[in-house]
Amino acid sequence: MSMxxxxxxxxxxxxxxxxxxxxxxxxxxxxxxSIIQQLAKAATxxxxxxxxxxxxxxxxxxxFAIIIGSKTVLTLGExxxxxxxxxxxxxxxxxVLKHLMLVYQRKNRERxxxxxxxxxxxxxxxxxxxxxxxxxxxxxxxTITDEINQVLLNQLPASYLDxxxxxxKTSIKKAEFVKLATGSEYFSKTIMELSQGEQFLLDAxxxxxxxxxxxxxxxIMDDMKLHQEKTLISFHEKNILKDLYYIxxxxxxxxxxxxxxxxxxxxxxxxxxxDTIKEMQPITISNQFDVVLNMKKLLLFIANRGLTLSxxxxxxQADMKRSENSLIxxxxxxxxxxxxxxxxxxxxxxLKVFDLVDLKDENIILKSKYEEFLxxxxxxxxxRLLEVTPVEAEKRLVGDEVFLSLEIPFYKKPYLDEIYSxxxxxPEGISVKVFISELIREWVxxxxxxxxxxxxxxxxxxxxxxxSVLFYxxxxxxxxxxxxxxxxxxxxxxxxxxxxxxLSTANQSDGVIINPDASLVAFPDxxxxxxxxxxxxxxxxxxxxxxYHFQITRESLQxxxxxxxxxxxxxxxxxxxxxxxxPQNLTYLIEDWSEGLHIVTIEEGVTLLETSDANQMALLxxxxxxxxxxxxxxxxxxxxxxxxxxxxxxxxxEKLEMIVKLIR
Numbered sequence: 328m329s330m331x332x333x334x335x336x337x338x339x340x341x342x343x344x345x346x347x348x349x350x351x352x353x354x355x356x357x358x359x360x361s362i363i364q365q366l367a368k369a370a371t372x373x374x375x376x377x378x379x380x381x382x383x384x385x386x387x388x389x390x391f392a393i394i395i396g397s398k399t400v401l402t403l404g405e406x407x408x409x410x411x412x413x414x415x416x417x418x419x420x421x422x423v424l425k426h427l428m429l430v431y432q433r434k435n436r437e438r439x440x441x442x443x444x445x446x447x448x449x450x451x452x453x454x455x456x457x458x459x460x461x462x463x464x465x466x467x468x469x470t471i472t473d474e475i476n477q478v479l480l481n482q483l484p485a486s487y488l489d490x491x492x493x494x495x496k497t498s499i500k501k502a503e504f505v506k507l508a509t510g511s512e513y514f515s516k517t518i519m520e521l522s523q524g525e526q527f528l529l530d531a532x533x534x535x536x537x538x539x540x541x542x543x544x545x546x547i548m549d550d551m552k553l554h555q556e557k558t559l560i561s562f563h564e565k566n567i568l569k570d571l572y573y574i575x576x577x578x579x580x581x582x583x584x585x586x587x588x589x590x591x592x593x594x595x596x597x598x599x600x601x602d603t604i605k606e607m608q609p610i611t612i613s614n615q616f617d618v619v620l621n622m623k624k625l626l627l628f629i630a631n632r633g634l635t636l637s638x639x640x641x642x643x644q645a646d647m648k649r650s651e652n653s654l655i656x657x658x659x660x661x662x663x664x665x666x667x668x669x670x671x672x673x674x675x676x677x678l679k680v681f682d683l684v685d686l687k688d689e690n691i692i693l694k695s696k697y698e699e700f701l702x703x704x705x706x707x708x709x710x711r712l713l714e715v716t717p718v719e720a721e722k723r724l725v726g727d728e729v730f731l732s733l734e735i736p737f738y739k740k741p742y743l744d745e746i747y748s749x750x751x752x753x754p755e756g757i758s759v760k761v762f763i764s765e766l767i768r769e770w771v772x773x774x775x776x777x778x779x780x781x782x783x784x785x786x787x788x789x790x791x792x793x794x795s796v797l798f799y800x801x802x803x804x805x806x807x808x809x810x811x812x813x814x815x816x817x818x819x820x821x822x823x824x825x826x827x828x829x830l831s832t833a834n835q836s837d838g839v840i841i842n843p844d845a846s847l848v849a850f851p852d853x854x855x856x857x858x859x860x861x862x863x864x865x866x867x868x869x870x871x872x873x874x875y876h877f878q879i880t881r882e883s884l885q886x887x888x889x890x891x892x893x894x895x896x897x898x899x900x901x902x903x904x905x906x907x908x909x910p911q912n913l914t915y916l917i918e919d920w921s922e923g924l925h926i927v928t929i930e931e932g933v934t935l936l937e938t939s940d941a942n943q944m945a946l947l948x949x950x951x952x953x954x955x956x957x958x959x960x961x962x963x964x965x966x967x968x969x970x971x972x973x974x975x976x977x978x979x980x981e982k983l984e985m986i987v988k989l990i991r
Contacts, residue, residue, distance in 0.1 A: 331370060331449045334431050335363045346428055351378050353556075366428065370451045374560055377570065379427060380456070380578040381541070386410070387420050388577055392458045394430055395448050402435075404442035414442055421446060461573035467538060467772050470586045471509050471566045480504060484564045490517070508566065509587040511595070517565055518597060524551030525558060526599040532568055532582055533597065534760060535786065536768035537589045539568070540779055541580040579779050593765065596758050598812065609811065610873065613818040614804040615856045617657045618674075618712070619705040620863055623890050625674050626683060626697050628653045634691040640728050642691075647671060655868050661759065661801050661808055661815070662794055668734045673802065676737075679730035680715050686727045692932065695958065695969070702891035705860060706823075709803050713824060716799060717743060738795040746796045747825055756809065756816035763793055804856075819856060834858040838904040845913055849875040849904075858900055864890050865897045879913070881920045894921040933958050933967040936976065940964065943985065950979050 335343065340359040347355045347362055350369050356362050369375040383391065393409055394401060403421070407414040418441060424430045429452060435443035448456075459466070480488065480501055488496040491508045499507075507513055521529065528547050532539035539547075548555050559582075562568035568582040584592070628634075628650050637643045642650075650671050659673075660666045675691075678684045683697045700708075720737035749762070771777060771785045797815065800806045805821035808814070822828040838853035839862075849862055851874070859875070865887035866877035887897065894917055901909055938944040941963035948966075951957060956972040968976055977987050 329367070329449075329451065330431060330447070331367055331428070331451055332363060334428070334449075335366055346426070349379070349382070349427060350375055367451070370428065370449065371455055373455060374556060374570070376452065376455055377572050377578075377580055379429070380572065381580055382427075383424075383578060384420075385576040386412070387423060388574055390417065390420055391424055391429060392574060394446055395453055395456055395458050400445050400447060402442060403444045403446065406446065407442070457572060459573045461575065461579075464773060464775070464777065466571050466573055466581070467583060467777075468586055469569050469571065469583050472505055472587065474566070474585075475501065475505050475508060487564050487566070490565060511591055514588055514591045515595070517567060521567075522553075523599055524548070524553045525562075526597050527551055528553070528558070528562075529567060529584070530597045530599055530760075532584050533589070533592050533764050534767075535782075536764055536766075536772045537584040538772060538779075538782075539582040540782065541570075541582065544582050575778055575780070581779060589768075593761050596760050598760075609809065611807055611809045612658045613807045613820075614657055614801060615818075615820065616705040616709075616804060616860045617655060617863070618802050618804065619708045620860065620890075621654045621657060621670065622674055622678060622708070623701050624654050624886070625650065625671065625678065626693065626701065627886065627889055629684065629691055629693055630697070636686075636689045636691070636729060642671065642729060655863055656871070658801065658808065659798075660810070661806075661813065662798060665735060665794070665798060672729075672734060673732075676719075676730050676732045677712065677715075679726075680719055681711070684730075686729070687932075691729070695955075701889070709820065709824065712799075712803055735798050736791070736795055738792065738799060742792045742796050746793065746800075750806075750815070750817050750821070751825070754816060756807075756814040759797065759813040759815055762797075762815070763790060766793055830857070831855050832857050834900070834904045836904060837906050839901065841901060841905050841907075841910065841913065843910045843912060845879040845916060847875075847877040847879065849877060851875065854904065858904065861892070861896055861900045864892050879916070881916075884917060884920045888921060894918070930958070930967070932970045934970050934973055935965065936968050937965045938985075946983055947980060947985070950983065951976060 338346075340362065343359060343362040343366065344355055347366055347369075350366065352365050352369055352375070356365060380388075389410055390406060393406060401409075403414055403418060406421075407417045410417065421430065421432070425432060428449070430446050430448055433445045433447065435441070435445075461467075475483070480496075480499070491513060492499045492504055518526065518529070524547075528539070528544065528551065531543070531547055544559075545555060547553075548558055559568075559570050562582070563570040566585055567588065568584060570580070571583050572578050572580040632646075632649065634646050634650060635643050647669060651669065654670060657670060659668060659670065675684065681700065683694050683700055685692050685694060716737045717740040719732075720739045724731050724733070745766075749766075750757075767786060767789055770789050771782065777785070797806070800821070801808060801815075803820070805818055805824065806815050807818045817825065819828075819830055823830050832855050834855055835853040838850050838858065840848040842848075846869075847862065847866060849859065851859065854862075862875070862877055865884055866879045867883040868875065869878055870876040884894075884897075888894065898909075898914070898917060901913075938947065944964050944966070948957075951968075954972075954975075956968050956976060958967040958969055960966050973989075977989070980987050
């Protein structure tokens with residue numbers, strides 16, 4: 328009879344039942360003998376052993392590992408000296424290990440002191456327990472090949488042998504078995520056999536870079552209504568998710584995707600289907616110059632309607648809705664969790680960085696040079712965006728909240744460089760899921776200093792940094808995104824800015840269908856991004872579903888003119904892309920709507936300055952010109968100056984021995 332059975336026989340039925348509950352044994356027997364058999368079987372079962380080891384405290388793990396790892400029997404005194412802890416405290420911890428049936432005690436016969444009591448591990452447990460520390464991260468690099476090569480084939484689970492080799496399991500050579508067990512055919516077949524919940528669990532581990540902490544796995548299994556024991560054992564035996572553990576203060580238990588399967592998933596990612604969400608039709612989208620156009624349109628909205636903050640310091644909901652209705656649709660779906668972010672909240676920080684807007688009381692106001700920005704070349708604007716974003720990311724977030732990039736922080740340059748280098752190597756595209764998984768694995772999990780207890784914070788930090796780069800890349804038009812699988816690659820603009828490739832300006836003569844009612848159908852594959860930019864500037868975008876549907880209206884046309892475009896830009900473009908002559912009524916409408924824009928200018932931030940004669944004005948102008956003080960010259964004796972420059976102007980006038988009369 329084994330020592331474990333001897334010790335179990337000494338206990339009462341109630342004590343045995345309590346121990347079985349701690350070991351989480353299912354369907355505990357009502358008979359003492361059967362409970363002993365259940366506990367003895369559990370002690371040799373790796374699944375139950377992992378469960379009990381998880382419950383140990385760091386000091387209990389330390390004591391247990393010393394006893395398991397020792398080649399000789401240790402006394403209480405020896406254990407106490409090894410861990411530098413008072414014997415009475417060590418004895419209390421050993422009592423817990425005894426109660427859990429992990430060690431047993433043999434008291435000193437003389438019993439003068441308990442320091443000479445000896446503690447033994449049970450043979451059944453010692454043979455099966457692991458006390459590895461994973462110092463080199465070898466657990467995270469688990470390979471099926473190494474696992475199989477370390478044992479005889481008949482030592483592998485029978486179900487695994489059958490699943491991999493089928494009828495050939497009795498005659499197959501090890502080399503051939505390894506080839507089958509690590510081949511794409513086996514992985515594909517096994518993944519196809521998984522339930523939706525099991526696929527979700529595998530996908531969660533892959534998204535984490537190839538590992539999943541056991542507590543996180545249990546939450547997923549509960550949500551997916553998976554039987555935990557059956558799922559973990561099945562995944563472990565089939566080498567899909569290996570249920571591994573090691574010592575890092577406590578016993579750390581993780582699910583690990585074998586290296587061979589991780590490589591397979593990099594090119595064949597799992598996309599668990601969700602019954603509640605209707606999958607969108609495949610479509611490829613690039614934002615092109617849309618961010619530039621929206622920045623300019625937002626400036627026009629502020630100039631025309633104004634933006635007001637609520638008492639909380641955020642933009643009022645009414646203004647938020649009206650302003651976003653004035654913008655063109657831009658794709659923000661690359662990361663579903665960020666798709667609810669308001670575009671205006673993304674644009675305002677950039678307008679502030681470019682010194683185009685400011686806050687006065689509760690109103691967002693425009694700076695004087697915003698009209699110059701409206702005429703700026705979109706390529707120049709994107710170049711500036713690429714330059715300022717990483718610079719601003721290094722600065723502390725101070726200032727008015729409405730101008731801070733809180734929802735999606737700006738990215739830092741090292742992340743930009745790293746992510747671009749990967750995209751450059753993937754001209755065919757890469758799934759966002761795979762992209763993030765590979766970087767998390769490289770930057771976090773395979774880092775020499777990585778510890779699982781730090782995973783959550785490190786994962787969030789690195790993932791947020793990756794999301795920031797990809798989000799802004801897509802916003803700036805540097806990416807093409809293929810939905811619904813979210814495959815990304817560099818766009819035309821991406822190659823232009825990063826690899827100096829030329830941008831095509833050619834538009835095909837049948838690229839746009841022009842209707843007499845001023846509605847247009849544009850085919851993006853037949854137009855340059857410059858041509859589409861002209862259309863989006865002058866026409867209202869009604870719909871995009873592989874082709875663009877536009878409508879030219881008086882308001883949309885005049886908006887294009889206010890954006891610094893000329894009517895000839897639109898007319899020349901339409902003539903270039905139309906097979907037939909432009910409809911006369913469309914030409915007439917464009918000419919008519921372009922004539923005489925009736926603009927009323929109301930400027931708050933200026934002060935009227937008048938002199939008694941023209942000579943005084945000429946003298947004063949000679950001193951203040953070129954200092955960004957003068958806003959407009961009205962006559963020989965009157966000018967408008969910047970309200971913030973009044974004190975400087977007074978000082979200059981007094982130096983010229985002029986008498987200042989200030990009217991407030």
